[in-house]
Amino acid sequence: GENVEQHPSTLSVQEGDSAVIKCTYSDSASNYFPWYKQELGKRPQLIIDIRSNVGEKKDQRIAVTLNKTAKHFSLHITETQPEDSAVYFCAASAPGNTGKLIFGQGTTLQVKP
Amino acid sequence: DAGITQSPRYKITETGRQVTLMCHQTWSHSYMFWYRQDLGHGLRLIYYSAAADITDKGEVPDGYVVSRSKTENFPLTLESATRSQTSVYFCASSVQGGNYEQYFGPGTRLTVT
Numbered sequence: 001g002e003n004v005e006q007h008p009s010t011l012s013v014q015e016g017d018s019a020v021i022k023c024t025y026s027d028s029a030s031n032y033f034p035w036y037k038q039e040l041g042k043r044p045q046l047i048i049d050i051r052s053n054v055g056e057k058k059d060q061r062i063a064v065t066l067n068k069t070a071k072h073f074s075l076h077i078t079e080t081q082p083e084d085s086a087v088y089f090c091a092a093s094a095p096g097n098t099g100k101l102i103f104g105q106g107t108t109l110q111v112k113p
Numbered sequence: 114d115a116g117i118t119q120s121p122r123y124k125i126t127e128t129g130r131q132v133t134l135m136c137h138q139t140w141s142h143s144y145m146f147w148y149r150q151d152l153g154h155g156l157r158l159i160y161y162s163a164a165a166d167i168t169d170k171g172e173v174p175d176g177y178v179v180s181r182s183k184t185e186n187f188p189l190t191l192e193s194a195t196r197s198q199t200s201v202y203f204c205a206s207s208v209q210g211g212n213y214e215q216y217f218g219p220g221t222r223l224t225v226t
Contacts, residue, residue: 006155031212032211032212034214034215042219043203043217043218043219043220044156044203044217045217046214046215049212049214051212089155089156093211093212097210097211098161098163098169098210099144099146099161099163099207099209099210099211099213099215100146100158100161100171101158101215102158103155103156103157104155105153105154105155106155
């Protein structure tokens with residue numbers, strides 16, 4: 001079945017450094033790749049997404065890159081701040097117009113001041 | 114975010130009891146989803162619904178029942194709760210299938226003793 005692998009499971013950086021989280025997916029028919037941020041005790045919220053016809057997308061300090069040939073995509077956060085500390089989930093759309101997303105296992109990002 | 118709500122927010126129940134978790138959205142979104150979140154497993158899909166009276170299994174449906182008689186409501190029932198169903202449950206909705214953001218509810222923390 002569909003599978004999304006996410007690495008690393010934990011990531012600790014100094015404030016101001018960059019953070020990179022990587023995901024690989026198994027089904028080449030996946031065409032939508034969102035990233036969600038979940039603060040402690042809160043609900044997951046979308047921070048950025050990318051579709052298969054685009055290789056890169058940026059929104060201020062965050063960016064996502066997609067390599068369809070290799071079936072992997074990455075989240076890049078530059079100039080990290082303590083408020084970036086959270087759990088980040090990548091996801092890939094399941095084949096067919098089901099609306100289903102397959103989530104990675106999550107990355108706990110800690111930004112040290 | 115106030116457009117999707119879950120109740121109760123916290124629930125403690127005993128093994129073998131039936132419990133129903135409620136989800137309500139005010140956006141008239143077609144798609145609704147139920148996930149469970151456990152440490153080390155990320156977000157796993159239990160059931161989803163493409164429209165009223167249309168539901169389908171996700172990754173971990175065993176022990177759960179859903180219904181969707183109205184577009185805005187998507188209750189999840191644990192017919193005979195087990196300790197392994199102790200988890201945080203998130204409901205989500207999206208405007209339609211395909212490449213669309215899923216909006217998550219605030220979650221229900223369920224403990225089965």
